[in-house]
Amino acid sequence: MNGHRIASVRGTPLRIPVDFSWLGVKKSRSASMCLVEVKTDTGIVGHGLTQHIDARAIIPQIALAEKAILGLDALANERAWHVLYWTLSGSAQAQYSSWAISAIDTALWDIKGKALELPVWKLLGGARNRVQAYATIGVPGASSEELVEAALRLKEMGFTSFKTQVGRPGLDHLKGQKPLRDIIREDAKRIKALRDALGDDAELGIDAQCRLDLMHALELVRLVEPYGVDYFEEPLVENDVLLMADMRRRCAMPLHAGQSEGLASRFRDMLINNAVDVLQPNIAVAGGFTQCARIAGLASAFNTPINGGNYFWHIAHLQAGVAAGTTVEYQTGAAKACEAIFSSLPQLNGDWLEMTDMPGLGFEPVPEFVREFTIT
Ligand SMILES: [Mg+2]
Structure with missing residues (x-):
């Protein structure tokens, strides 16, 4: 019935410097995260993220995931989740697949909220x-x-x-x-x-x-x-x-x-x-x-x-x-x-x-x- 089909899934690895001087601590570190952007054929864009010590490790998983879920109903999150799980993991392991699924699933909920004009919560x-x-x-x-x-x-x-x-x-x-x-x-x-x-x-x-x-x-x-x-x-x-x-x-x-x-x-x-x-x-x-x-x-x-x-x-x-x-x-x-x-x-x-x-x-x-x- 609807046209909210998944049209693209893209992962971007980020390293963001974090300065703690606002807390009075003379330390700076960097936060590593993978930002995922999912677009639908109706033009809705959703974003999710996950963390990893080196976010580049998640990118191949995102690329695999895109092939598997292109064309799926973006609002059918249980279905997409099932496809992602069996594509990326399909066994008793979690780790990289779980991180990638997290970011993509979050983006799909962002899309669902925008499509239905409701906040995720x-x-x-x-x-x-x-x-x-x-x-x-x-x-x-x-x-x-x-x-x-x-x-x-x-x-x-x-x-x-x-x-x-x-x-x-x-x-x-x-x-x-x-x-x-x-x-x-x-x-x-x-x-x-x-x-x-x-x-x-x-x-x-x-x-x-x-x-x-x-x-x-x-x-x-x-x-x-x-x-x-x-x-x-x-x-x-x-x-x-x-x-x-x-x-x-x-x-x-x-x-x-x-x-x-x-x-x-x-x-x-x-x-x-x-x-x-x-x-x-x-x-x-x-x-x-x-x-x-x-x-x-x-x-x-x-x-x-x-x-x-x-x-x-x-x-x-x-x-x-x-x-x-x-x-x-x-x-x-x-x-x-x-x-x-x-x-x-x-x-x-x-x-x-x-x-x-x-x-x-x-x-x-x-x-x-x-x-x-x-x-x-
Ligand atoms: Mg803890």
């Missing part, structure tokens, strides 16, 4: 019209003093909830690393400094990004016990479901996980094993809005909330849209990278983001900025 269910943000003070290599400075600036901006990284470099650097025991002791000192600076009322979480083993994760929980840490995100290597379930039985600190997962069945396994308190499906990694809506439905059936990030303005649509949604992560580096390429991003009011009625995602990449940060 309403298409997903419109559970709430504003979402609260939490700020991640995640600047690798920052000193305790710099972290405190950054936290105080974010507090001044209106944030009341904070998260910081622990366990770096942890298990990901096997040569010449410090013992994990020393790493978590330094973490505990940083947590104490942050709690002292932020006061007792602020929510403060920690995130090991899957870099600890069970023994050291439990030891870190014990070390930070006096500082009122509110939750522990992705404490254990591989998000090992059975170990997380064990950890959850052995400590009172709530566990969050799932930000880097690509398969819905992994989230199911976390739920049926009572491994987590909060699930974190990430639209830029898990397979876009289509897959995250499935995971959010699973979470609802287990009366378990979802939250997370890291592309704040994109993921706000998920958190606002679905019943299980709660808070959205304002990851300072990723947020600045998005501000560098997108126009008309809605601004926070304190730590709340009011959702708008702009169709689709409600914001657009600026072509000249995209060109400036494109890598070859």
Whole structure:
């Protein structure tokens, strides 16, 4: 009936410099992301994105995907998702295919919203019209003093909830690393400094990004016990479901996980094993809005909330849209990278983001900025 057929799919690898001096941290890094543009034969253009340590790795997947979904109904997102999954993955693996599917699926939801003149969060269910943000003070290599400075600036901006990284470099650097025991002791000192600076009322979480083993994760929980840490995100290597379930039985600190997962069945396994308190499906990694809506439905059936990030303005649509949604992560580096390429991003009011009625995602990449940060 309709003519909204997929006419082209294009991926652009970007590297965007991010300066943290606005947070009082003398560090600059770059954010790597792959921006995907999908066009329909009716002239609607949608955009999605995904992250990767080198976004160029995603481009061959996007090219394969284009061949598979050209001519499909752009509004039939479940059908497109199915074709993408079996074209790019078709096995028990996720990884690159999941990243590529995430970006394309997000672009298709942007198109669906524009075609139907509705924002994505309403298409997903419109559970709430504003979402609260939490700020991640995640600047690798920052000193305790710099972290405190950054936290105080974010507090001044209106944030009341904070998260910081622990366990770096942890298990990901096997040569010449410090013992994990020393790493978590330094973490505990940083947590104490942050709690002292932020006061007792602020929510403060920690995130090991899957870099600890069970023994050291439990030891870190014990070390930070006096500082009122509110939750522990992705404490254990591989998000090992059975170990997380064990950890959850052995400590009172709530566990969050799932930000880097690509398969819905992994989230199911976390739920049926009572491994987590909060699930974190990430639209830029898990397979876009289509897959995250499935995971959010699973979470609802287990009366378990979802939250997370890291592309704040994109993921706000998920958190606002679905019943299980709660808070959205304002990851300072990723947020600045998005501000560098997108126009008309809605601004926070304190730590709340009011959702708008702009169709689709409600914001657009600026072509000249995209060109400036494109890598070859
Ligand atoms: Mg995380």
